[in-house]
Amino acid sequence: MGAGMRRIMVRGVALGALTLVAVANRPAEAQEAAAPACAAPVAPPGELAPWTAPSRLRAAGNEADASRARLPVDQAARLTLLPTPEVRYPLRPEKPGGSVSYGGIVEIDVREAGTYRLALDSAAWIDLVRGEQTVKSTSHGHGPPCTGIRKMVDFPLTPGSYTLQIAANGQPEMTVLVVRLR
Incomplete structure (x- = not known):
């Protein structure tokens, strides 16, 4: 290989390296595909359809009061939560949240074995107990x-009563839905 060919190869490698550095230094949002813009809310399909008509429900602050906070399967609820320091969870949540977050407890009664989906409008931490x-x-x-x-x-759930522990929510309200997948 001649000296001219080596110079061309070195220049090509250098140009490629500069291109990689330039791409790596671009802002992350320029590298990722943008999330689709939503002109208007869309009704979810199939078993998630009840999402669009939530009832109001106040989450409980302890296990003794949870029986009054029942979330029916196939019914969305707009939950009113409590400040985290006021909630006494049956089991310590894996991610309990801080003193400025919100949480609560609701009961779910399952009548039929199967896979159940919990849908949330936030990134709250949930534990099913x-x-x-x-x-x-x-x-x-x-x-x-x-x-x-x-x-x-x-x-995966079998018939019986479950406690949904909600923790580390950033707002005092959230929407939640429990559905059995068909």
Whole structure:
């Protein structure tokens, strides 16, 4: 290989390296695809359809009062939460949130075994408790675009009563929906 060819190769490698540095130094938002802009809210499909008509529900601050805060399956609720220091969870949440966050407890009665999806409009931390143990989730995801559903978590459930612990929410209200996947 001649000296001229080596200079061309060195220049090509140098140009490629400069290009990589320039791309790496661009702002992250320029590198990622932009989230779709929502002109108007969209009704979620299928079993998530009840999301659009939430009832009002006040979350409980302790397990003894949780029976008065029941979240029916297939019914969305706009929950009023409590400041975190006022909530006494049956089990310490994995991510309890700080003194300026909000949380609460609601009861869920499951009549039929299956996979149940909890949909939230926030990034709150949730634990589903039965007895003295948390139920392990099987899937996590985001809701359909433009529906207002930010987070979805799936759980394998059998008939019985469950305690939904909500923690680390940034606002005093949130919407939640529990549905059985068909």
